[in-house]
Amino acid sequence: MTKKNKHISALNEQGGVPDPEITNAAHIAFIKQKRKKQLSAKALTAAIIKGDITALSRAITLVESQNPEHYKKASAIIQRCLEHANASTRIGITGVPGVGKSTFIEAFGSYLTTLGKKVAVLAVDPSSTVTKGSILGDKTRMEALVNNPNAFIRPSASGNALGGVARKTREAIILCEAAGFDTIIIETVGVGQSETAVHSMVDFFLLLKLAGAGDELQGIKRGIIEMADAIAINKADGDNIKAAKLAKVEFNRALHLYPQKASGWTPKVTLCSALKHEGIDKIWELLSAYITQTKSNGFFEHHRQEQNKFWLMQTIEEQLNQRFFNHTKIKTALAEQLALVAQNKTTPFAAAEYLLALEKAL
């Protein structure tokens, strides 16, 4: 091919053919126009305080992001939201899969909105991933609540470390409160350590159980009954009512195994049928009585401050441990020391001292 021939190549015959869409300047302008505006922390906060749900969602996404820039922005928003937060009632709800948590939250949340409440539903589920189908992930199970203008539903932040997920949820609570939600429901599954984390971020902890035989009492996660301020026996309808009443007696007996709570509140057992919307009002009555009692005896505020202190100390401890155990040299030395302990050649205390001295010298 000669230079002369070049100009007659078909490849240069573009007359009448428009640029492909993606390089079309007009189209790019159109896409940019449609794209979400990157609001500043200040602007996002202002929108959240006005109750803008889109702004709230975006801020929670920033909280959940792994991107340090996003997290910095999220921190600035939370800082600004703080003075508008903390005025809500925070309710933890747990129960094993199959107990009807989604149906219950849908019924309970909808009922609360009829009382004029604004309800935000969050979840703590460290094991959840998009593919595994996290709790609340399938919003179709809460259709009525999803479409309710006074409700906001957000699935669990993903992540395998409970500490991280719990922190994100704590921060999401602040954002929801700043957006005007006065009732925050935190859902968690009835397995693992997540109940303890949820218990330490709510004012009231509700355990959902099923009516059933004595078998039902087995398999209760250690310590969960102890954390409960109330146990609601769900699906107490139709042929189930008799069993539910029996279960109520059993659970009342179980609750008596524990000493008086610091709140001064005596945990209650109640029956409900989320499906038939029965007994839901009773649970709210209970909860209101709890809030009134603990606000008047000072426990409510005291408890929140204790929770704050717990999270502060917890975060420091976690970070100190991470700093320590993330040293490559410490990792190697820890494995060696554990082997020596197992071989009965050193004590756990001497091994710990060795590792602490090693880290100090690093």
Next chain:
Amino acid sequence: MTKKNKHISALNEQGGVPDPEITNAAHIAFIKQKRKKQLSAKALTAAIIKGDITALSRAITLVESQNPEHYKKASAIIQRCLEHANASTRIGITGVPGVGKSTFIEAFGSYLTTLGKKVAVLAVDPSSTVTKGSILGDKTRMEALVNNPNAFIRPSASGNALGGVARKTREAIILCEAAGFDTIIIETVGVGQSETAVHSMVDFFLLLKLAGAGDELQGIKRGIIEMADAIAINKADGDNIKAAKLAKVEFNRALHLYPQKASGWTPKVTLCSALKHEGIDKIWELLSAYITQTKSNGFFEHHRQEQNKFWLMQTIEEQLNQRFFNHTKIKTALAEQLALVAQNKTTPFAAAEYLLALEKAL
């Protein structure tokens, strides 16, 4: 008074008056001879391994000492004792005051010595001081065991920090084992966090309870039933037997509230009367069955290694926290940050980050 007069002062008339005892050279030599010899770590260890109780007591005193030199020597002894340790059965015993712990341990320990066992009894009671009368402090309550050549009783190390007391007890266990004690009983009171500490240093955990009405079930420390491998209802004699049998049913029900233990062992409830030496053999039978089962399924050794790992990690965590929170600047800043959190001006997480950054810059 003139210089001349000085020599006739009665103060100089000492002829015929011997030196006071304390400056009498012969008496000093006598005291020195009586004084305990300061054996080296090597010599003390050799004596311990031969089963010398005096040497064992001295080594435990070194472990308990606040003097760093003593502790250094103690560490050297423990290190030398390690290869002779770990072959015992470690039993934790707890129960509220009044349940008859001393009488039970006296009966149980004496029974074990009739089986040819060598029994060491230690205690964990962080709140004990000499004046307050620590558990086991009053050895007269265990007269038979105290005078038994195959038993060794040692009151709780003093100190307010559970971590320190627990560590000293763990180290005393090693020393007792090296001295040939094949059964170690660790007593603790039924209050506070000390049960958890004891639970993490024993193979088998026994809860002593009293026969009684439903009231008895109240006031059970949270989580203690859960830790128990067996519950022995003491004072099950005379008019008490019926109530004790009822209590057995109640406790069996309570035990069923908890899921299967990792050991594969189903906790048992049994009756006894320590005073009448009844049912004591049953408890040893139970315990032997537990040891056989957990040794054959591998849990016994696995559990000990998990305990070692727990103590190693626990010690590191404690020390890291101490290092951190002992900085004067951190103390001041922590108080400030907590106040800001309480005033809703910062979050626990932001406060924690601030403190961590502050410490890193120190």
